[in-house]
Amino acid sequence: MHARPWYTASALALTATILAVPAAASATTIYPPSGSCTTSPAAVGPGETLQFACQAATFSSNETVTITVTGENGAGARIGMVRFAITTASGTAEASADGSLRSVPITLPSDASGTYNIAALSATSVGGTAAATIATADGALPVTGLGGSATLGILVGGGALVAAGLALGVAAVMRRRAHAD
Secondary structure, three states: OOOOHHHHHHHHHHHHHHHHHHHHHHHHOEOOOOOOEEEEOOEEOOOOEEEEEEOOOOOOOOOEEEEEEEOOOHHHOEEOOEEOOOOOEEEEEEOOOOOOEEEEEEEOOOOOOOEEEEEEEEOOEOOEEEEEEEOOOOOOOOOOOOOHHHHHHHHHHHHHHHHHHHHHHHHHHHHHHHHHO
16 A cells, blocks of 8 residues: 555644644743732721732733732722722733732722632733632621521421421321222
């Protein structure tokens, strides 16, 4: 059998393309380590300002970085000096020469509550994320999960469902016995 030249050329071109695509993709995208961005402090009160920053090599040198704040009434967050009137606030900053993002002030809304997730990304980097939790007026973190009365309600409701299931099961057994006789 004689190999046809176009088969060989096509196979070589396809192999080169398959091998080149992953190399090209990894050459243009930075994958920073987990925890590359932080908020300081990690817990703030409503209306207070926190600092968001990312460590060196998170982004390419001097590139534009998009910062997004998501949380309850995220529209009230201000990134730097700009206030946004949308559900998720978004703004831009510039990465330093070493690829870090210097501290960016973020002021949360005066009616902030819960947790706010802050993400930073750019054209060449998947960036990083950090979160800030809103402390209550006395400085304590908010209570999460179920309290005692909520747990009691779930237990009573679950017990009632189990009792109803048992009653239906007993009724079905009695009906079968009555029809069997």
